[in-house]
Amino acid sequence: MTKILVVDDDCSICELYKEILGSFEVVSACSGREGLELYRKLMPDLVIVDINMPDISGVEVAKEIFKLNPEAVVIVVTAYYQEFESKMLRLGAKEVLGKPFNLKHFRECVAKYLNKGS
Template sequence: MKLLIVDDSKFTQKVEGNLFKEVIPDLEIYCANDGKEGLQKYSEIHPDLTIVDLLMPNMTGMELLKEIKDIDEDAKMVVVSADVQEKVKQEAYDLGALAFVNKPINKAKIEEILNIVGM
C-alpha cells in the first residue's frame, strides 16, 4: 500500500509516517512539503491513501483536495488538521475528503482513518 503525507511540517510527516507504519508495517510512505508538491507526487505515484494538512504554502490543502479529485474522482483523501471549525470540515468533505481528523494524531486515530477508508 502507498501512503502520501502532504504537510509542511517535517516533524508531522515523520510522526504520522511512523504511526501508520506501526499499523501497516509494509507500507510505502511518500511525503510532500506543500500542496503543489503533493499534487505532483500524487500524479507520479497514485497513492492508495493521501493525508492532507490544510494550512500549507504554495497550494492549500483545500486546493489540493480539489485538484486531486479533478484528476482522480476515486482518490482516498483524509484531512488531518488543527482547524476544528465546522464550516472548514464541511468544505473538506464537499471537496472529497473521506474523513477529517484533528491534530495531534495518534495510533487510535490512524486505526480510525484506515477503518473509515476501508483499508
C-alpha cells in the same frame, strides 16, 4: 504494497506519520505543490493532507486530486477542524480529523479506507 502520500508543510510531522503508519509505504511531501507532483506520479492508495500550507493550501491540493481521480481517498488533518470539516467533506474527503488527533482513531480511519474492498 499499499502506498500513502502525506502532504504537510511541517517535515517533522511527515516523519511522524511515517512512524505511525510503518506497515505501509509512506511517501511525504513538505509542500502542496510537491504533494500534487507526487500524487500524479505515484497515484497512491490514500492521501493525508494538512489544510494550512504556505504554497498551495490543502483545500486546493484536495480539489486538484479529485479532478485527477474523483475516487481518491483523502483524509484531511487540520488544526482548523470546525472551520473546514463540512467544506472538505462536501469536496470529497473521506474524513476530517482535528489536530491533535487520537492516534487510535487515526489508525482506524486509515485502516477503514485501505481495507475497503479487500
